[in-house]
Amino acid sequence: EAGVVQSPRYKIIEKKQPVAFWCNPISGHNTLYWYLQNLGQGPELLIRYENEEAVDDSQLPKDRFSAERLKGVDSTLKIQPAELGDSAVYLCASSPQSSYNEQFFGPGTRLTVL
């Protein structure tokens, strides 16, 4: 069974440019998470989806970050415009439902903003 797929794996952009990350969760998983992980820190939740509904986006910086999961399957996270401080690894995870114990993570997208 395929795991969580993310692309691109690496992205280097200049500040003020837009960037988008894509995630395809494990088939049948209704819950999808986007996390941000800085070096030496644990993942921090940006947004959680239940199917196509964003049920927790309280930590998403909405002035520059946006996300969508239109058909309740794959999802896109966008940053516009990117800032130097956005350099981090962006992880996508999924689970069958939010109350399920285990979250399955994708390999992440490593973003460098110059």
Place this chain on the structure above:
Amino acid sequence: RKEVEQDPGPFNVPEGATVAFNCTYSNSASQSFFWYRQDCRKEPKLLMSVYSSGNEDGRFTAQLNRASQYISLLIRDSKLSDSATYLCVVTLGTGGFKTIFGAGTRLFVKA
């Protein structure tokens, strides 16, 4: 105060040693507890859940102390392959579901 706190380490231990990590959490309403493992430049993966009665999986033992609000992970007979960062994870509530990761404890097992 962070909601989930861990000693960042690193813990440097020889093969065969026993090593223990603690993690404290601040919210008494926390309901579920886990340890995840993250290898360098890889994604986190679930190592084990932590139950009130404690649980053991091979060389790994996890304990929960609700009164003192901490969980622990004990690794016996350390292997080189145990070298990784161990993330403590706490889940709050059911209706207001929220997962919080600690910053992780780095472990290096040397030959």
